[in-house]
Amino acid sequence: QIHLLQSGAEVKKPGASVKVSCRASNYSFKSFGISWMRQAPGEGPEWMGWISGNNGDTNSAQKFQERVRLTVDTPTSTAYMELRSLRSDDTAVYYCARDAYDYGVRYFASWGQGTLVTVSS
């Protein structure tokens, strides 16, 4: 069974950065991408960006392009999402999900458990 294990909850002050990890197991990490979503309280998920598990190519939503950095560490099958210049409205649960875009799949069958990021002074 595909498993995506995310790092624990974070509390950050406005202006700081946060880095969330997502360790994948039980599949070939290099054969798929990882997408990152976030979900603010009471809202639907919002796609932030994607990274290739093979070569580190990335693509992100225009809204986040200037503040988000997506990376992968292939030897440990781990993806990272760093969000800079945090604001209070960045408070949300952040999810990673396996992305099978290269296979014509446009949905997410496997998700991480989520990481709550709270931005508060």
Next chain:
Amino acid sequence: SYVLTQPPSVPVAPGETATITCGGNNIGSKSVHWYQQKPGQAPVLVVYDDSDRPSGIPERFSGSKSGNTATLTISRVEAGDEADYYCQVWDNNNYYVFGSGTKVTVV
């Protein structure tokens, strides 16, 4: 930006049928996917490509599409079906787009 519109809530009695709609411009030309999310949990895919079910999802969950509206139908609703449900599509300009969600309440 591409917007998917869902009703905020759908109340349903146990054993009855819940119908959740998802509207979007030209949604008829896109594949629609549906997720169930219970409090404190990650979304779970319940229908993909308009009407297919992942393994392990009960047949009570079905999807359809007509014109500019996609529909998730939950037949013979059980208490355990109480959750938020989100539709999602791929848009060439906006990538992965999710609806605002519908809370199904079993009354």
